[in-house]
Amino acid sequence: MSSRDLILARVRAAVAGVPDVEVPRAYRGTASAAAGAEGLVELFAERVRDYKAVVHVVAEPEVPALVARSVAERPARRLAVPGGFPASWLEQSEIDQVTDEPRLGAADLDAVDGVLTTCALAIAETGTIVLDAGPGQGRRALTLVPDYHLCLVRADQIVAGVPDAVARLDPVRPLTWISGPSATSDIELNRVEGVHGPRTLEVVIVV
């Protein structure tokens, strides 16, 4: 008997006669509020700040100036910019854009100063941004290896809670949920920001 058949047979023998259970879903499900609704932007900004990330809330016309200021302050010169990232948002930035086509090797990726992306959606209650490798987001390693990640979130991408996010996301795509910069509490439970992922996460909310 193959191990597959053996395991399945053991499972069937183990649960024979055990009654099934209904799953009660009395918890808060998807919110009735529309994405980007009043209050969600403030909540999201507050929750992301709790993770010690830098957060800005700006109107669309101010985005190019803000991005330019942010990367200059870092300072970050060579920045990975995935395909589909709105070119207009970079108009005022003095940077060397590095594209990922053809794919950058791991060492090349390690040599850039940072990465600029959009996101698939964001979750207000938990201060989470989710990337799904869609336009402007790039593959997963792109937002991992560089030390600085600037992520732009449109207000209408901010949903209320985790159930709203799960309902909107497509599991076929590779997903990365990001809640603050990389961190560890492994040494005497002291939180240290930045271990292997980007040590600085900057989130720009475009209202």
Added chain:
Amino acid sequence: MSRTFLGMPGIASPGKSGQTFPGNAARAVQNSQLRFNLRKATRTIRARRASVVNELPDWAELRQAGKAIKDHTLRNLDTYLIQLEEAVTKAGGHVHWAADADEANRIVAGLVKATGETEVVKVKSMATQEIGLNEALLEEGITAYETDLAELIVQLGDDWPSHILVPAIHRNRSEIREIFADNMSGWGRPAPDDLTDDPAALAEAARLHLRERFLASKVAISGANFMIAETGTLVVLESEGNGRMCLTLPETLISVVGIEKLLPTWRDLEVFLQLLPRSSTGERMNPYTSMWTGATEGQDFHLVLLDNGRTGVLADEVGRQALRCIRCSACLNVCPVYERAGGHAYGSVYPGPIGAILTPLLRGMETELDRSLPYASSLCGACYEVCPVAIDIPSVLVELRARARHPWTERAGMAAAGWVFNRSGRLARLQRIGGQMRTMVPKRLPGPLSGWTDTRDLPRVPKESFRDWWNRTDGGSR
């Protein structure tokens, strides 16, 4: 059936006689550094957890849903495993089935050898610790590098993990500095000469030490927190980014996952992505969660489904609820016994209250150590209260005690309290009282319950009574 291997051969070898929980605990309690670290750690995480759990108005409902989803999954595990296999295969992944630790290790070693590589990077995984994968790979000439900071500390220190979430919590910063300074060079990039014991400096040393390895590695091994039957998606929650490094950079990814980690539908994640981070690190969300389905971004993906005693636990009417466990470690952090004894005393990779039931359930109760584990508790009920999937650990402990009466325990005490344990309603009531008592610490329960407090130590004054307990048993030798 051969004994299920659960790691930690050096500490609690099944062959070594005389190992018992109280014996191990007695040694641990004398280690004041360990006690200090543990107390600080468990109190800090406990407070964090409480604040983010209390913030959710529907925590009780999420917990009920989490419990029911797991029970339903376990009841239909065969169906969902087959569904998962189909979905992963359809998405370009390869599924392997391992009945026990040996088979899983053989499969993984074979897959690594097929790539021609002799080095692999690893993401922290209880399942691979459980099967002793690193040791098995070493015998095949393959070196496995742990990449989680705490696991790195444990590996470089030639040590064993002592906590599910923060495995190196028994080490303080100066010990960690020494471990890095002495041993990093033997494993790769040495620690900087001027390394201090500042946690940020230590984390930076780990970052530098591991970076080259991440960038160069061709094969990675991971576990998973969840697998979705409907879609074939695997989910890994982490904090540092080492998980993302392992999951995305190497060409070949091998994930070793216990068969109980299944969830039927994508939607079910909405429950567990709320329950797990808040219960575990006490955060609203952990820094990074990765989800992937099959062969992603051109990777070669292998999933090894692990039984290793789980189907035996599934057949156990009382014990099967232990398979609901999502390894959050909340029960460790509230346990007065764990806080004093530390993780190593439990003699398996699963410490604390969940270990006290899961280890004997998986491994059987043939050794002194495994027979003593169900007694590593005061039955105060705090573990049940915090468990996000409502595993009734005290009831399982009581059942296991009945199956393995231990010579050095007070039979009389157990008998006097017998009427309580026989009636689940009373036990539940008692657990609630026990939970409330954690702040009040009364000397005795009134009326008929006094027989229980008179023989159960910890609900009174935990520290003294624990000492009483092992003193009375002369460090477990009686």
